[in-house]
Amino acid sequence: MSTDGWKNFGKYGADRDPGNVHGKYALGRALEDALERMIIEGGIKSPPTTRRGLTARMRYLMTHKGGAQALADAGITAVPATLRAWTKGTQRPRPANLEAIDTAYWNLRAANILNSPAVFKAHLNNAGRGTKVEIHPINQDVVDENRRRDNLRIRPLQVRYVWDDAVDALTTGDADKLAEIWDDIISDLDSDYGAYQYVSHIGLGA
């Protein structure tokens, strides 16, 4: 049983499962998922068909920079008076326009969050508490039977101080930096940390 890293990943068949990847890719994917959750689940919950949902979307689009452009991009051609009436709730848009308003809202929200990584960093730093990371080890069913590691299990740990760099690496697409960060993260595990260089999945509590 080897507890050190993977000098030749795939020598004994670990790469037969495409889900077994280097931690840097899994970390990048986990960060993207967290970002998606932040955009979607942090958004307006009420559907646009309700008055509450419509007015909330209109208010967001009317008060945020780029709202008018987003509406135009989504195909809304209404005059400002109509937009104000929709915002106040005195007038209801047609279903096609409702759909377009929803699209405009989500596009704008996604763009705003993606363009301000500081928000995502603060979300992950969680006021100094950091984010919980759950490391799921590689799927060993595909590895040659006598070459399987018997010390792999799901490892939860709380990770701090790396998220600013991680988000920067994600936005610049710097895989080497992500690999460095991943090494940093798993070195908090015990002496067998090298076994988690490659993983099947990383879960983020964010």
Add this chain to the structure above:
Amino acid sequence: MALSTLETLRLTVAALRQRTGESQAQLAAGIGLTQDKVSRRQAGAQPWGLDEVDALARHWGLAPLDLLAGPTRAAESMTWPPGTAAPRQPVPDTFAAAPATPATAPAAPGPDPGRRPAPRRRSGPYTPVTPVPESWVRPGERDDAPADTAAEQPAAAAAAAAVQAVDYDRGPDGEPAEHPAAPCEQCGRPVRHRVAGRPLHLGGWCAPATVDVSGAGPVQAGPAAAVAALVQDAAPAPDPTPADQAPDPTPTPAPAAPAPASAAAPGRAARPASAPSAAASRSEYAGTGRDLGYYLDMITSAVEQALEEHDGDTEAATTALEKRAIPNGMALFDATRVGGNYEHTVYPDRLEFLSKKTRSGADDVWEGRHKWENTPLMESVRRGDPAEVAVDVLDTNAAYCSALKTHLPIGALVHQPDGGFDPKRSGIYLLPKRPTWEHPDLPDPIGNRHETGPVLLDGATVRLLIRCHKLGLADAPHITEAWTSGSSEGLLEKFRRVLTQARENAIADGDQITEKYVKAMYAKFASTIGESTFNRDIRRPDWMHIIRSQAFANLWYKAHRAHKAGIVIVRLRGTDELHVTGETDWRSVFTEGRLTTQMKLKDQYTLPLTRKRSA
């Protein structure tokens, strides 16, 4: 399953050794072997020799052929101790009923030593392998009627108080006095202590007597009855507890209808809510003997702190507590998992069918929510056959709290392309078509689903379908694909007990703040452990589905229970509503009250509804 002669012999030796109370070393000394030789023979590593069989037979004073004829026969013809007559009770019936190696001997490999023994097939009702009775509970906590669902466990608080009066006879130093070993009046196994002067094992420690033991006094009706009978004998026992059992003038918080377990009634009724003796039971769940005080303090201290912060303004304190319910609930959950056997996965890889299709939409799993109406009854009412039907609307108390007791997958779900159901696993199951249901007077276990096509069900619903199959009501579910992980029913069990006990205490005290706080904790826990921004400590949508389905399944079980008692089910709604009518009073089946074991009368109306509306 026919056992080989050697297996039968091993079983017989284990049973007789258990009957005589000998250790392997004592037996070995009696037949001229060493203990490890006996152990190896019993484990199947070596066979028993014919000479050794003779020695065994001589040792127990029976013919060699009787020894080979199986445990029952051998125990009947055994003379033990040497020179005495055969014992009254042949063999603990757990041995006779379960043809498997008893736990007293190490697990014996099957005939082929290279292979593991095949798993024991369950043909009849489950019988435990060990000689411990299946109603095994700690001494002093026996109850005649074991609770049959999770929600009914508090009923086991039961005979605890009554049984506490019985204790071993104690010497001046407070330790149980030791006497020469004599056969226990109940099970015949040697016992060194005395209960009210008689050799008896205390509580449920001996195997139940099943054969005629006439002349043995109060033993016929089993250990529980024997202990109950002893309560009267041992009335002047120097135990402080009987004082608490004096009838208390304070009215009980929930006036119970005729309680089914007569032994249970006095125990519970006599428990005053505020007496000092109640302190133990207030921090203990249903007489389990586990002190939950530490966890209950987490709840009470949060309430006290909130009240202090808001200068005693109950409304503001309640709002603040409800806002903290998710993080506090998760902290409580984590605290109850300290020392747990399993480490559960909190952020498993997302499965396609478990992710929501739209932001506010649902995912693909069908939870089996009920929206059912007794169509034949409704039609006959419309025809005016019974002109009027008076309906009682019953409400389950804290349905989601009770539903926390369910089989939850511990790890991440793993795809099983061949499907099938393994009771040790839980998760999500794919059925190629909706199971059919042909009982118009009983609710459909699947709930209100009209689509006949493929359906994804979770563990709780599948278990309900299997139960329906066992009851002969439906076909076994046909599962073609599954995503499962090894499951445990204990993951949330301590959490559930703490919340149930806190709720019970709050109701007894009339403490509405704590009650609302506890309600917010279990309700929000159940609704945010999936994909929720408000709870990032855990992301298990499969758990969320299973817990909800368990609540729906629990409601179905209640409906079925009422149906069996002759009550007509009119409607089944949502998580907790059961509309009933009929000649039989529902109070004969359910106890009315606010505890999780009881049902609450929420509303009453008369069918047909149109008449009511026009009136």
